[in-house]
Amino acid sequence: MLPLDGLLVVAIEQAVAAPTCTLRLADAGARVIKIEKAEGETARHYDKAVHGTSAYFAWLNRGKESAVLDIKDEADRALVEKMVARADVFIQNLAPGAAQRLGLGAADVVSRHPRLIAVDIVGYRQDSSARNMRAYDMLIQAESGVCSVTGTPGTPVKVGVSIADVMTGMNAHAAILEALVERSITGKGKAIEIAMFDTMADMMSVPLLHHDYGGKATPRSGLEHAAIYPYCAVTCADGEIVIVVQNPGEWRRLCTGVLERPDLIDDPLYRDNPSRVENRKALGEIMAGIFGAMTRAEAIAKLEANKLAWSNVSTVEDLSGHAALRRTTLETPGGSFDGVASPVRREIKGGPVPALGAHTESLRREFGSSGE
Numbered sequence: 001m002l003p004l005d006g007l008l009v010v011a012i013e014q015a016v017a018a019p020t021c022t023l024r025l026a027d028a029g030a031r032v033i034k035i036e037k038a039e040g041e042t043a044r045h046y047d048k049a050v051h052g053t054s055a056y057f058a059w060l061n062r063g064k065e066s067a068v069l070d071i072k073d074e075a076d077r078a079l080v081e082k083m084v085a086r087a088d089v090f091i092q093n094l095a096p097g098a099a100q101r102l103g104l105g106a107a108d109v110v111s112r113h114p115r116l117i118a119v120d121i122v123g124y125r126q127d128s129s130a131r132n133m134r135a136y137d138m139l140i141q142a143e144s145g146v147c148s149v150t151g152t153p154g155t156p157v158k159v160g161v162s163i164a165d166v167m168t169g170m171n172a173h174a175a176i177l178e179a180l181v182e183r184s185i186t187g188k189g190k191a192i193e194i195a196m197f198d199t200m201a202d203m204m205s206v207p208l209l210h211h212d213y214g215g216k217a218t219p220r221s222g223l224e225h226a227a228i229y230p231y232c233a234v235t236c237a238d239g240e241i242v243i244v245v246q247n248p249g250e251w252r253r254l255c256t257g258v259l260e261r262p263d264l265i266d267d268p269l270y271r272d273n274p275s276r277v278e279n280r281k282a283l284g285e286i287m288a289g290i291f292g293a294m295t296r297a298e299a300i301a302k303l304e305a306n307k308l309a310w311s312n313v314s315t316v317e318d319l320s321g322h323a324a325l326r327r328t329t330l331e332t333p334g335g336s337f338d339g340v341a342s343p344v345r346r347e348i349k350g351g352p353v354p355a356l357g358a359h360t361e362s363l364r365r366e367f368g369s370s371g372e
Contacts, residue, residue, distance in 0.1 A: 002029025014041040018093040019060035020169025026063040027348035051334030063351030065359035093121035106191035140164040144200035234291040244309040257306035
């Protein structure tokens with residue numbers, strides 16, 4: 001038995017943030033009914049990479065039921081209301097204000113169904129002056145300052161995956177689980193608002209605190225850590241690896257066992273982390289000469305012998321064949337594919353990625369509408 005067996009989730013969801021949240025609920029056993037418009041939700045149309053299904057949609061929608069309904073149509077809206085009345089969780093991430101205008105905002109539905117846990121995923125808190133701004137992943141990354149600390153000194157960039165969407169979905173998932181625990185004690189549901197901007201602002205806490213209290217900006221450092229050094233890529237004779245030094249013991253072991261430069265340990269330019277960060281260019285040049293004379297295998301052997309952390313600089317091709325990658329076989333309407341296994345659970349409910357509207361008629365019958 002899975003922990004959320006018997007839980008009913010109704011979602012008017014699109015793209016990435018809300019589907020990330022409901023995927024985790026579905027994996028844990030919840031029944032997720034996904035309400036889509038006639039042409040299908042946004043993520044169905046991004047590409048056709050997985051046997052005709054979008055990679056985004058294939059990733060985030062296993063084990064869900066798809067119903068095509070027009071929530072502005074009287075009969076379909078009545079069907080949605082019946083679903084919500086029986087649901088434990090309702091989640092939506094429509095455009096700003098759209099759900100509220102339809103009476104489907106979290107506060108609206110909880111007022112009608114007091115045991116319901118309802119979640120609005122929004123770009124910006126709806127009590128803020130930015131409440132009507134459109135919010136897509138890259139826009140939120142840029143607006144929150146993430147791009148200002150990501151990239152090379154000359155070029156700000158976005159994170160290469162949908163980090164704002166995904167982290168917002170994970171925050172919504174955590175908030176729902178907390179609310180379910182609270183409901184088990186109080187018997188009462190809750191209206192919840194999760195904002196993408198809040199999610200990324202929280203992730204920007206360290207650069208923000210350095211700015212507010214340290215009086216310094218966090219630089220864009222490429223494949224280096226902005227506040228710890230050496231925590232960076234080094235180039236060997238046959239390619240790159242990443243090395244990490246986070247404490248005095250590791251610094252001593254790097255100097256003696258890998259760089260074979262014990263004189264650096266107490267050098268005033270490098271003896272503690274703030275000094276190394278300040279003088280990273282000079283230290284980087286010293287390390288470049290030493291690592292450049294080693295192969296990757298030689299460097300890794302020295303790092304391992306001195307109990308120092310390292311990693312490869314992997315490509316997506318490398319990830320695809322990585323020994324640590326766990327896969328799960330899933331079905332799409334066009335055929336099976338090997339997706340990434342859940343990082344949360346070893347055992348999941350699973351189930352196919354649904355075709356658009358695959359469950360519409362069965363849901364009409366179940367919830368008492370003829371569809372006429």
